[in-house]
Amino acid sequence: MGLNGSGAVVVGGANGIGRAIAEAFAESGAIVAIIDRSEAVATTALAISAFGIKADVTDYSAMQAAVSSIKSAFEATPIVHVVYAAGMGSGKFGFPFWNLSPADWPRVLDVNLMGAVNTAHAFVPQLLEGKTGSIAFIASIAGQIGSQTDPPYSAAKAGIINFAMCAAKDLAPYGIRVNSVCPGMIQTDLNRSVFQAWNDRQPEDAKMTYEEWGASKVKTVAPLGRWQQPGEIAALCVYLASKHGINITGQTLNVDGGQVMHW
Numbered sequence: 001m002g003l004n005g006s007g008a009v010v011v012g013g014a015n016g017i018g019r020a021i022a023e024a025f026a027e028s029g030a031i032v033a034i035i036d037r038s039e040a041v042a043t044t045a046l047a048i049s050a051f052g053i054k055a056d057v058t059d060y061s062a063m064q065a066a067v068s069s070i071k072s073a074f075e076a077t078p079i080v081h082v083v084y085a086a087g088m089g090s091g092k093f094g095f096p097f098w099n100l101s102p103a104d105w106p107r108v109l110d111v112n113l114m115g116a117v118n119t120a121h122a123f124v125p126q127l128l129e130g131k132t133g134s135i136a137f138i139a140s141i142a143g144q145i146g147s148q149t150d151p152p153y154s155a156a157k158a159g160i161i162n163f164a165m166c167a168a169k170d171l172a173p174y175g176i177r178v179n180s181v182c183p184g185m186i187q188t189d190l191n192r193s194v195f196q197a198w199n200d201r202q203p204e205d206a207k208m209t210y211e212e213w214g215a216s217k218v219k220t221v222a223p224l225g226r227w228q229q230p231g232e233i234a235a236l237c238v239y240l241a242s243k244h245g246i247n248i249t250g251q252t253l254n255v256d257g258g259q260v261m262h263w
Contacts, residue, residue: 004029012086057115168250184256222257
């Protein structure tokens with residue numbers, strides 16, 4: 001894939017999809033750093049021989065400090081690939097949207113959208129030095145279809161998709177590519193929280209287990225009728241960073257079993 005020895009950073013890489021992405025980059029020969037606010041960042045970094053930093057993506061100063069720490073740790077290896085995989089939902093069932101209050105929005109927007117913006121601002125100076133590299137934002141199909149399940153989450157992911165296109169245009173003259181990767185239904189803690197928020201609102205005779213709900217929903221919404229896996233998202237991120245993705249920028253790529261089809 002042409003990634004051997006290159007510097008790659010996964011923001012939100014301690015767990016879930018982010019961890020799968022960090023593992024995939026490490027397996028491809030990249031020198032990997034992980035940034036996450038979770039205590040698990042140290043364990044994950046040790047498991048895949050990566051450099052781990054605990055930092056909150058909503059704190060721009062902390063992200064700038066993380067960049068400095070990574071540059072020092074990587075020594076002569078420049079950072080050339082950045083993946084933003086941090087994210088969170090409101091933890092509530094947002095249909096209709098007035099089931100939520102405006103107070104449910106700021107933290108979701110801060111983590112999902114402003115965290116991505118902070119990451120881009122923090123790392124772009126390093127990428128500009130080498131005039132090469134890539135950024136991938138983990139967005140969601142919810143940002144394309146206006147998912148009513150969690151409006152703050154959907155709006156934030158839509159913002160990421162738009163920001164990625166703006167960044168792709170700005171960075172193209174410097175040989176830096178920017179894309180959005182949109183998972184569909186994946187069995188993560190976030191997906192389970194969506195189910196739980198929905199299930200809590202159901203009458204007793206309509207309640208389901210997570211497994212029952214997921215099996216029914218994925219067959220309804222995805223033409224391929226199966227869950228997507230974190231490793232599939234990771235594989236696309238590695239592909240986009242690799243020599244094979246050299247002519248791909250400003251794109252929104254779905255790994256969703258066919259759930260979103262534009263025509």
